[in-house]
Amino acid sequence: MKSLYDFNYEQMAELALSHEWKKFRGHQIFQWLYRKRVTSIDEMSDLSKETREILKANYALKPLTLKDKQVSSDGTTKYLFALEDGSLIESVLMQFDYGKSICVTSQVGCNMSCAFCASGLTKKKRNLTSGEMVAQVMYVQQDLDKQEERLSHIVVMGTGEPFDNYENVMNFLSTVNHDRGLGIGARHITISTCGVVPKIYEFSKEHTQYNLAISLHAPNNTLRDELMPINHAYPLEELMKAIRQYASENNRRLTFEYILLRGVNDQKEHVKQLAKLLRGLNAYVNLIPYNAVDEKGFQGVDHAHAMVFYDALMKEGIRCTIRKEHGADIDAACGQLRVKHLRKEAKERQGN
Numbered sequence: 609m610k611s612l613y614d615f616n617y618e619q620m621a622e623l624a625l626s627h628e629w630k631k632f633r634g635h636q637i638f639q640w641l642y643r644k645r646v647t648s649i650d651e652m653s654d655l656s657k658e659t660r661e662i663l664k665a666n667y668a669l670k671p672l673t674l675k676d677k678q679v680s681s682d683g684t685t686k687y688l689f690a691l692e693d694g695s696l697i698e699s700v701l702m703q704f705d706y707g708k709s710i711c712v713t714s715q716v717g718c719n720m721s722c723a724f725c726a727s728g729l730t731k732k733k734r735n736l737t738s739g740e741m742v743a744q745v746m747y748v749q750q751d752l753d754k755q756e757e758r759l760s761h762i763v764v765m766g767t768g769e770p771f772d773n774y775e776n777v778m779n780f781l782s783t784v785n786h787d788r789g790l791g792i793g794a795r796h797i798t799i800s801t802c803g804v805v806p807k808i809y810e811f812s813k814e815h816t817q818y819n820l821a822i823s824l825h826a827p828n829n830t831l832r833d834e835l836m837p838i839n840h841a842y843p844l845e846e847l848m849k850a851i852r853q854y855a856s857e858n859n860r861r862l863t864f865e866y867i868l869l870r871g872v873n874d875q876k877e878h879v880k881q882l883a884k885l886l887r888g889l890n891a892y893v894n895l896i897p898y899n900a901v902d903e904k905g906f907q908g909v910d911h912a913h914a915m916v917f918y919d920a921l922m923k924e925g926i927r928c929t930i931r932k933e934h935g936a937d938i939d940a941a942c943g944q945l946r947v948k949h950l951r952k953e954a955k956e957r958q959g960n
């Protein structure tokens with residue numbers, strides 16, 4: 609059964625028409641979901657009982673089941689959810705000076721196998737539906753409603769590769785962005801990709817105002833091949849060509865994510881290579897402190913070393929920032945809480 613969260617505003621109007629209702633009913637349902645933020649179809653009190661029965665017979669809301677919630681001293685909140693099929697996913701709420709941001713998961717597991725990342729410890733089981741991504745945002749927003757606060761930003765940076773689940777991600781974003789619903793501004797929404805080149809071209813043509821972030825992490829092919837297997841399929845030349853195409857078609861500033869890994873990609877030569885790669889682009893580099901993942905054997909750099917890299921890159925004329933760490937005292941690294949729970953479940957199974 610489909611979830612009502614699977615339908616964006618236009619699709620909700622079509623849903624109404626498909627039941628031979630007025631289009632306006634779609635608008636009403638959308639408002640109940642995203643303005644009043646009801647958690648059941650029965651609460652949609654200005655719909656007739658008959659309409660509600662038809663809705664209930666054909667669509668669910670499919671809320672998520674909360675399995676764990678960790679709150680950090682800095683306010684970062686990590687939610688572990690079970691989906692209808694029992695799959696576990698994580699969402700993270702982060703507090704910034706400029707607002708509250710949710711990090712959304714786009715797939716169960718991930719196939720990109722980046723060498724440093726916990727998400728890839730479990731292969732992709734399936735794509736999330738659009739509704740399952742909307743449901744993450746709704747759960748966290750409903751939690752915030754208790755304090756009369758609202759989400760202002762979304763980053764699609766949780767487990768999964770959003771450009772490997774392109775249509776559902778775009779559909780999800782059109783729902784949460786719509787001004788008749790949550791109305792989270794497109795400029796407050798960021799999609800992060802490891803570099804799925806054909807989808808970067810496709811995304812360029814959409815001319816949305818969403819921000820695009822590229823997980824770069826290495827400034828040459830040898831190193832990037834080692835860290836990110838996607839580089840074998842789409843090496844840096846092809847990635848940068850696609851990015852330049854995006855930049856020529858969209859007047860948006862790009863973000864390049866770069867985790868500083870000690871002794872791996874943090875040397876002077878890497879600064880030079882990075883600067884050469886990015887020169888002339890309307891872009892900045894987000895230097896990311898590494899969240900150590902036990903199994904991976906990589907180490908991050910200390911703040912002083914990050915500052916040296918930062919200064920050197922700025923001197924080369926490349927704008928950059930050092931990302932503030934969030935939730936350092938909880939299982940905040942990408943996919944860590946989920947992996948911990950999967951292990952616990954496996955242990956329990958063995959024990960039985």
Ligand code: SAH
Binds near residue numbers: 722767800823899
């Ligand atoms: N697949 C997408 C989005 C999910 S990952 C992508 O690759 O962009 C979101 C970001 O977190 C990526 O930049 C990723 O490389 C980074 N990341 C993964 N593991 C990390 C870790 N342990 N510490 C810090 N950043 C990490």
